Amino acid sequence: GAVVSQHPSRVICKSGTSVKIECRSLDFQATTMFWYRQFPKQSLMLMATSNEGSKATYEQGVEKDKFLINHASLTLSTLTVTSAHPEDSSFYICSAWSSGGLDTQYFGPGTRLTVL
Amino acid sequence: RKEVEQDPGPFNVPEGATVAFNCTYSNSASQSFFWYRQDCRKEPKLLMSVYSSGNEDGRFTAQLNRASQYISLLIRDSKLSDSATYLCVVNAYSGGGADGLTFGKGTHLIIQP
Numbered sequence: 430g431a432v433v434s435q436h437p438s439r440v441i442c443k444s445g446t447s448v449k450i451e452c453r454s455l456d457f458q459a460t461t462m463f464w465y466r467q468f469p470k471q472s473l474m475l476m477a478t479s480n481e482g483s484k485a486t487y488e489q490g491v492e493k494d495k496f497l498i499n500h501a502s503l504t505l506s507t508l509t510v511t512s513a514h515p516e517d518s519s520f521y522i523c524s525a526w527s528s529g530g531l532d533t534q535y536f537g538p539g540t541r542l543t544v545l
Numbered sequence: 546r547k548e549v550e551q552d553p554g555p556f557n558v559p560e561g562a563t564v565a566f567n568c569t570y571s572n573s574a575s576q577s578f579f580w581y582r583q584d585c586r587k588e589p590k591l592l593m594s595v596y597s598s599g600n601e602d603g604r605f606t607a608q609l610n611r612a613s614q615y616i617s618l619l620i621r622d623s624k625l626s627d628s629a630t631y632l633c634v635v636n637a638y639s640g641g642g643a644d645g646l647t648f649g650k651g652t653h654l655i656i657q658p
Binding site: 488 | 587591594632645648649650
């Protein structure tokens, strides 16, 4: 199956710092990438949809100025958590979809963010 | 009302037994349905799509009842490696790809030796 990587897998940072998470599709070109967040014992919640070369579409309640998304190429999307606070601590997972025939989403391994 | 509801469990089942999970969804316009599996602290992995006619993949059988907005997953001859959280997933559009998926909280399954 298609492979999606995320980096870093785990990050611990101080409150107020910004954290960048990368999501890469390794063996296919991803027309669309999605960012999800999962709090402990909760379901994955879609944060935003990112299409290559255009602005991301954010779900209701997700602050676009806090969670900056850039999808500069067909194989890379980044999520930057700006001025992170302890309540932003969560498991962030990206997924990728291709218009070239992969009619399912392939998930990255996730990034566990802990903000102290 | 939550969009996708599942019994969180845990379901404790002896190895070799058959176990069934259910899920209900609230959006009647939903077009595509999936079961994903998520292991502890890992990303979800697609287990199978769910079709109106019902479908089977080895020991796994999935069924969809659109009238009742209900999806089921049956696991036969359960293995220790089946222990995981099973996520019911719905998409408002046909296909699983082009739009954000809506996940249930998952049902936690523990297979006991």
